Amino acid sequence: MDSLPTRNQLDMARNANDLSGLNSLREAIANGQDKEALQETAQQFESIFVQMMLKSMRKAQDALADENSPFNSQQVKFYRDMHDQQLAVDLTSNGGMGLADIIVKQLGQNNPDYTPASAIRSDGNLASLNLQVKQQVAQAEQAVMAPPETSHSTAFKAPIVANKEAFVEALYPHAKQAAEKIGADPKAIIAQAAVETGWGQYVIHDNQGAPSYNLFGIKANSQWQGKQAVVDTVEFSQGVAARQKASFRAYDSIADSMNDYVDFIKSGARYEQAVQNSHDAKTYYQSLQQAGYATDPAYADKLMSVYQGSTLAGFNP
Incomplete structure (x- = not known):
């Protein structure tokens, strides 16, 4: 069972406005909770991704907002952004979008049935990929332009x-x-x-x-x-x-x-x-x-x- 101090450290890391969250994760790793710290780090990374999406949505909304509206002031935007940050953390800590699970599988290597994409991809070389595309185009052109059988x-x-x-x-x-x-x-x-x-x-x-x-x-x-x-x-x-x-x-x-x-x-x-x-x-x-x-x-x-x-x-x- 997890120790209470370690659990408190991970709980502290879920506070988007707590600047000591990263240090709490480091302490959790030092206490031997590598797997839980990895899970928490992956969730935080996912929360950053969600924050970026929310921020883009807010920018689109601001472009159509009334400049004279009291709800469009800098103070309101400041607290709204803080709310969005915490909202992103809460969303990802309760299942999220599944991105955190993929990161854990990729970095944790604790699933024998899971192989990272970097280990099985054969088209990582852009030159090889471009050559393959050119060959496919050439084959298609040859099929079209070749004289038909008499x-x-x-x-x-x-x-x-x-x-x-x-x-x-x-x-x-x-x-x-x-x-x-x-x-x-x-x-x-x-x-x-x-x-x-x-x-x-x-x-x-x-x-x-x-x-x-x-x-x-x-x-x-x-x-x-x-x-x-x-x-x-x-x-x-x-x-x-x-x-x-x-x-x-x-x-x-x-x-x-x-x-x-x-x-x-x-x-x-x-x-x-x-x-x-x-x-x-x-x-x-x-x-x-x-x-x-x-x-x-x-x-x-x-x-x-x-x-x-x-x-x-x-x-x-």
């Missing part, structure tokens, strides 16, 4: 040329004719087709294996009366990539694709600014992006990068 039961994407050089050679004659209609550089049009199809490596094919020759990612809306193919595509919503199915226009040849692209740009009122600036590739691309041609926030930059790249720069018709 299946001949539905539309799929497959190459129509062997390499970049063959792609440019196949498109240039048709791109030249299309560019003349809107006053653009043929290479600027080829660059857009290269971005949309991965230099002709990811062109939509129907379930029979026939290429759609959709070189510009133009979708089949309700006004489109021609052939179409449904295939997986990547769209951006608020900067986040997501895979979804969409219907795209299908053509019989590269020439048909180029002609429809020009008609699509010239007939769309929202692309009027782009047509007016078609002579300048950078402005043309930026106008297309601003008009909503693609959801990719870096669409114009990607087009310009391909347009200024070595493949197109080294091509001589």
